[in-house]
Amino acid sequence: MPTLSNSVILVTGANGGIGTQLVRDALERGARKVYATARSPRAWDDDRIVPLTLDVTDSTSIAAAAVAAPDATMLINNAGAIPPSASLLDVTEADIRANFETNFFGPVLLARAFAPILAAHSGSALVDLHSVASWAAFGGAYSASKAALWSATNSLRLELAPRGVHVTGVHMGYVDTAMAAHADGPKLTTEELVRSVFDAVEADQFEVVADDLTAAVKAGLSGPIEAMYPQLHSSEA
Template sequence: MTEIKGARALVTGGQRGLGEAFAAALLEAGAETVYVTARHPGPSADPRLVPLALEVTDEASVARLAEQAPDVDIVINNAGATIPGGLLDNGVADVAHLFDINVLGALRVTRAFAPVLARRGGGALVNVHSVLSWASGAGAYGASKAALWSLTNSLRGELAGQGTQVVGVHLGYTDTDMVRALDVPKNDPRDVAAQVVEALLKGESEVLADEVTRHFKAALSGPVEGLAVA
C-alpha cells in the first residue's frame, strides 16, 4: 500500500481531463503537493498544485522535471496522445512518434523518477493504459497501449526490490478532450481517479475501471477473435 496523506505526487498531463481528476483526488486524499505537468502549463489558483513544463519525448525536459520535483512519492504517467485511423492508414513515422509519446515517454519519466521513489521509501508508479491494451481495432493507439501494458508489467518486477507499488490502470471511454466528440457512454474521470486512489491505499496492482474493461480482461483467456471491438 502507498500512503497518500502528506505525500507529494506527480501527474503528467495533469492540468486537464483525467490528469486533472487524478490531481484533485490525490489532494482530497490528503496529498501535500501535486506537481502537474503540461507542455505549456498554466497557472494554478491552488498553491498545493505546482504546474511544471514537460515534453515527454525530450530527455532534457524529463531531466529538468526530476530536478524540479526531487521529493516525489507517487508518479502517475497519464500524458498521452492518439492519431486517427488504422495501422496501415498512417505512416511509420507517425506511428513511431505516437509510441514515443505513449510508451517511451512513460519509460523516460519512470527512469528519471525511480531513484527518487527509492530514496523516498518506494512509493508508487501508476501507468494509465486502456481497455484497448487488450481490445483490437484501435490502430496505433491501441498498439501503443498494449506496449505500455507490457512495459508496466516488466517495471513491476524491476521496481519490486525498492518497494515501489506499480499500478496499471485500464479504462474504456472516459469523458476527456480526446473523446469528447464521440456520442458514446463515458466514464466520469472523477470516478476513475477515485478507483486509482483506492488501489494505491490497498496496495493493488491493477485497476479495471468499468464493465467493458472487465469484459475484455476476462476475454484474454479465450480465442483472439473475442478481442475485436464490435
C-alpha cells in the first residue's frame, strides 16, 4: 500500500497552485524528498524540495528527469494546459496538438519512463490528475485530451498493478487557482483537493471524485446522451 511517509515524490507542474499544494502537503505528510518540476523551476525554501527542469512535451526532457530522479516512489502527473477556445472546430490544429502533448502524451510518456523506477520500490504509486472534463465534453480539445488521459490511466492501472505500482486517477471540477479565475460557481480549494488526493492514495483507492459536480457528472454517464447534454434538444428545434 502506498504511503507518504519517507516517500520520494516527483510532481509535474509544481509552480502552479495545485502543484505547489502537492509539494507542501507531501512534505507535511512525511515525504523525504519532493522533485518539484517545471519548465522553469523556481527556488524553494526547503532543502527537501529539489527543483528539476522538465518539459512534459519533450521526450528528451522526460528521459533526463527519469535519470535525475531514480529514487522516486511516486509520480504525480499534475501539469496541464488549456487551449485558447473550448471549440474543436475554431481552434487551430496546432492548438489541439499542443493541448494533447501536455495533457495526454506528457503524462503517458512520463509513466512509461518512470515505470521501471516505480516498480523497483515497494509501496510506489502513479497519480494522474484528470478533470470533470474527462466525463463531460464542455471543453473541446481540453475535454478530449482529459478523456484520453482517463482511458490511458485505466490501461496503465492494469499494466502496473502486477508490477506493484498503485495507480490513482483524480477527477474534479473547478479549483480555486489562476487557471480557473475566469469561472463562476463553487470551487474546491487547493487544500481540499490535495487532501482528498493523498487520503485516497494512502487508502489504496483507485479513483478520486473530488466534488459534488464531478460525482453528478459521473453518475450521468449511465444515462442517455441527451440527458448529459440537454442543449442537443434545442439544436433539434
